Each structure stands twice: as C-alpha cells, then as structure tokens.
Amino acid sequence: xxxxxxxxxxxxxxxxxxxxxxxxxxxxxxxxxxxxxxxxxxxxxxxxxxxxxxxxxxxxxxxxxxxxxxxxxxxxxxxxxxxxxxxxxxxxxxxxxxxxxxxxxxxxxxxxxxxxxxxxxxxxxxxxxxxxxxx
Amino acid sequence: xxxxxxxxxxxxxxxxxxxxxxxxxxxxxxxxxxxxxxxxxxxxxxxxxxxxxxxxxxxxxxxxxxxxxxxxxxxxxxxxxxxxxxxxxxxxxxxxxxxxxxxxxxxxxxxxxxxxxxxxxxxxxxxxxxxxxxxxxxxxxxxxxxxxxxxxxxxxxxxxxxxxxxxxxxxxxxxxxxxxxxxxxxxxxxxxxxxxxxxxxxxxxxxxxxxxxxxxxxxxxxxxxxxxxxxxxxxxxxxxxxxxxxxxxxxxxxxxxxxxxxxxxxxxxxxxxxxxxxxxxxxxxxxxxxxxxxxxxxxxxxxxxxxxxxxxxxxxxxxxxxxxxxxxxxxxxxxxxxxxxxxxxxxxxxxxxxxxxxxxxxxxxxxxxxxxxxxxxxxxxxxxxx
Numbered sequence: 001x002x003x004x005x006x007x008x009x010x011x012x013x014x015x016x017x018x019x020x021x022x023x024x025x026x027x028x029x030x031x032x033x034x035x036x037x038x039x040x041x042x043x044x045x046x047x048x049x050x051x052x053x054x055x056x057x058x059x060x061x062x063x064x065x066x067x068x069x070x071x072x073x074x075x076x077x078x079x080x081x082x083x084x085x086x087x088x089x090x091x092x093x094x095x096x097x098x099x100x101x102x103x104x105x106x107x108x109x110x111x112x113x114x115x116x117x118x119x120x121x122x123x124x125x126x127x128x129x130x131x132x133x134x135x
Numbered sequence: 136x137x138x139x140x141x142x143x144x145x146x147x148x149x150x151x152x153x154x155x156x157x158x159x160x161x162x163x164x165x166x167x168x169x170x171x172x173x174x175x176x177x178x179x180x181x182x183x184x185x186x187x188x189x190x191x192x193x194x195x196x197x198x199x200x201x202x203x204x205x206x207x208x209x210x211x212x213x214x215x216x217x218x219x220x221x222x223x224x225x226x227x228x229x230x231x232x233x234x235x236x237x238x239x240x241x242x243x244x245x246x247x248x249x250x251x252x253x254x255x256x257x258x259x260x261x262x263x264x265x266x267x268x269x270x271x272x273x274x275x276x277x278x279x280x281x282x283x284x285x286x287x288x289x290x291x292x293x294x295x296x297x298x299x300x301x302x303x304x305x306x307x308x309x310x311x312x313x314x315x316x317x318x319x320x321x322x323x324x325x326x327x328x329x330x331x332x333x334x335x336x337x338x339x340x341x342x343x344x345x346x347x348x349x350x351x352x353x354x355x356x357x358x359x360x361x362x363x364x365x366x367x368x369x370x371x372x373x374x375x376x377x378x379x380x381x382x383x384x385x386x387x388x389x390x391x392x393x394x395x396x397x398x399x400x401x402x403x404x405x406x407x408x409x410x411x412x413x414x415x416x417x418x419x420x421x422x423x424x425x426x427x428x429x430x431x432x433x434x435x436x437x438x439x440x441x442x443x444x445x446x447x448x449x450x451x452x453x454x455x456x457x458x459x460x461x462x463x464x465x466x467x468x469x470x471x472x473x474x475x476x477x478x479x480x481x482x483x484x485x486x487x488x489x490x491x492x493x494x495x496x497x498x499x500x501x502x503x504x505x506x507x508x509x510x511x512x513x514x515x516x517x518x519x520x521x
Contacts, residue, residue, distance in 0.1 A: 067329040
C-alpha cells in the first residue's frame, strides 16, 4: 500500500497541525464577534478583521453528511470507507473519516454525536478523525 | 450588460463524440473551432477574441493562427464556458473585440495529450480534504447529498428518477452515448460507486469538444444561421472545498448566478421554454431547479418524478419545463467540463434544430456548475430579434 496522502502545512496552518500532534483541535475566532471559522487563515472570513485568536475546540460535533467510497484510493486500503463531514459544536464544518464503527449506512446515522481522536501518521502529522461519542 | 446586444453566430461540437483515441486535447479544441467557424462562414483571420479553459488561450490562439485583441483564460471547472460567454458579451459590447471564439476539448476517456488532475498537498484542499481519501468527483461532489435527502425526507429513489427521465431524452438523440431505456430498479441495481451514488447516477466519461462564436447583434443578422441572442448572464463562485459549502442543501454560487441572470434578462420563470442544468451527478438538477427558483426547496424531486421535465411518452404530452433535452451528462456525453455541451444544446434548441426539439421554444436557460459546487455560470438565450 502506498503511503497515505498527508497534508503539507503552510505558515498560516502550521499552528493547526502542531495542535493535532499535541492532541488538540484548534480553531480560530474573530475576537470582536466571537465567531469561529475553519480552515485556518490569519483573518476573519466574514469581516476581514485580522483581530483573531486561536482557541482549543471542544472536539465534539455531529455527523453532518458523508459518502461511502466503494472504490478506495490505493493509499486508503481495500475496504469501502466513509468520507464524512462533521459539524463542530463551535459552528464550522470539517471533512474527516469516522473511525471506531462499521462503514455502513446503518452505523453512520446523520446527526449522531461524534468526538475527535488523533492518529499520528508521521513524525510531523497527526490527522484528526472522529468516532461515535461515548463509545 | 444590455439585453440581446450580442448573439451566438457559430456553434458546433467535435466531428466525433464518445471515444476518440486518434485526437489529442488540443486537436479536439481545433476540430470544434473549425466546425464552428464553418458553421458561421468564418476563417481564423476573422476571429479577434479567444476564450478557453483546460488549455491556455495562448495555446488555442497560436494553434489556430489567431492574433486576438482579447483573451480569456477563466478556468473554474465545467461552467467556465458560461463565464466565457458572459465575459465575451461584455467585451463585445465594450469594443474589446468583434468576433470571439470559445472552445472546449477534452480527452476525458482516451487521455490523449491530457494533463493531470493533481492538487498540491499544501493547498487547503490538499491539507483538509485529500488526507481523508477523496479521489475523483464521485467522492466529493456527492458529499452534501445525504444531508439534502434527510432534510427533505427523500431517498436514493429520488436520485434514480433523474437518471431515468434523462435517459428518455437521450433516446431521442442519435449522438447520445446511452439511449436504451432504464428503470428506477435498473439505476438502484447498478454498481455502487460512493453510497448513495450508483453508477447510473454518475456522468459518463467520454472524449469530445465544442465551440461557440459570438458577435454583436447588429452583425449577427449577416450570418448564415439564425442568431441566438444572449438575454441575460450570471456567474459566481463559492468554495474550492465541498466540505466548506455554506449550506449542504443549496448552492450559494447557483443562487447568486441564477438570480443575476434572471434580473439581467428581465424575465420570470414562466417565460422559460427550455432548461439545461449541468448534471455531472443526479443530484445537480435537483439543486439547480431549486436554487434557480423553478421549484421550492425540497420540491424538485417530486417535480421531476411527476414528469414536468420529461419528454412526451405513450401518447401523453411532455412536461412544461423540458430539462436536459440532449440526455445530459448522465446519458449524452461528459468529457470532464460538460458546460460547453449544455450551451450547444441550448443553441440548437434556439435555432430550432435540436434532435429532441421543443416546439416553439423562445427562451432557453443554461446553467452550469464548476468544480464540486465551487463555481457557477448561467446564460439565458432568446431567439427573438431585439
């Protein structure tokens, strides 16, 4: 199996990937409005304000939508897997995989609560995944 | 822009369609361009503006021996050609060029002289989507759909109906790749690609191309074919990452582009005789019908199932809003950037020469998508002189 396709952080996203290595899901928010956003950038995409801060998100959310890919990418193995989007408690959505449960429509119910887990993939990258909450 | 100030005077697809292993990408652009020039009675020296996507307008101009005063390389995916028409109309009105050629060519199936589709691992998509196993469009474009289905209490059967009815249109088109009738059961029994999408809910992969030539409405009268006037235009973009769409049940780019085009055209939905909605996958006509305002949110699936967009069948009249009358990307052809073929069908309908001609059609709306809900372009055509 070829090595998994991994992200290459940029200066604007380095804090996010440093956070996942430590086991923290970091989002950013506008200091004035308090609105959280993702993916990382050094300004608020709603207002253009650079007065933003990084904060540690709860890591909780719900399964928002997904597909189950039946033609796996070579670096993802041979079994069908869900490509999912989670809606975080803080508002933003993010793409992920759902781990710790069967990759079937029956097991993957929309709006089910999920929580973040981190899996080290290399010395510099840990990917955030989500698992059914409380399991 | 001013209504009907610009018209399509040349339109053609590649000589062959489907599987064309003996022509490269640039060759498909050129074949379509030469066919469109023949259609308009023009030669390369008559063209002073070029627009294309996939290859650079520089490559196109040089290959065809054109020295333009206008070049547009807008490349936002499959609806790039809608944006090219819009920009060309504005450019002709502003005097930047008189006669603009827009081309598309893609060796989607045979991959002759075709480039790759790689994303950098440092792009936002490379960092925040690629690591999770997305591959080709069937694993990305489809991601919002379960949320749409749940919100409106719909099922995979509703997606299947879109494919079934478009196949009825394809049966009337001699150039369509797939013409045999299919049932909802056939669609639901076809191989699983990415739940809930099965093969027959996904577009074809073929080779082909198309080209358009636009000029001012004043000059358009002197060309051999019936002028097809540009009545209204719209465009917008939202996000390169499908996971970051603002609303999984509706495309912001669709809404903005469609609204702008209808406002510019000064028409209402009841004025529309013919509609094209870029259907890379079966959910796109549903989002399109709703986001363009033809149906209320959640009602497009019922609208299609009740045959409002279908051709005549078994002695019963066709629906009031004929949709994707060439068979669409699901059954006609899809080389990768299908927008050009949607435009070609709108032009054929307005000229009155489509294989499945809508009798008396005067207004055609042609709506495109680019990327995975990333971009959108809408062109409204009329065949009535200003």
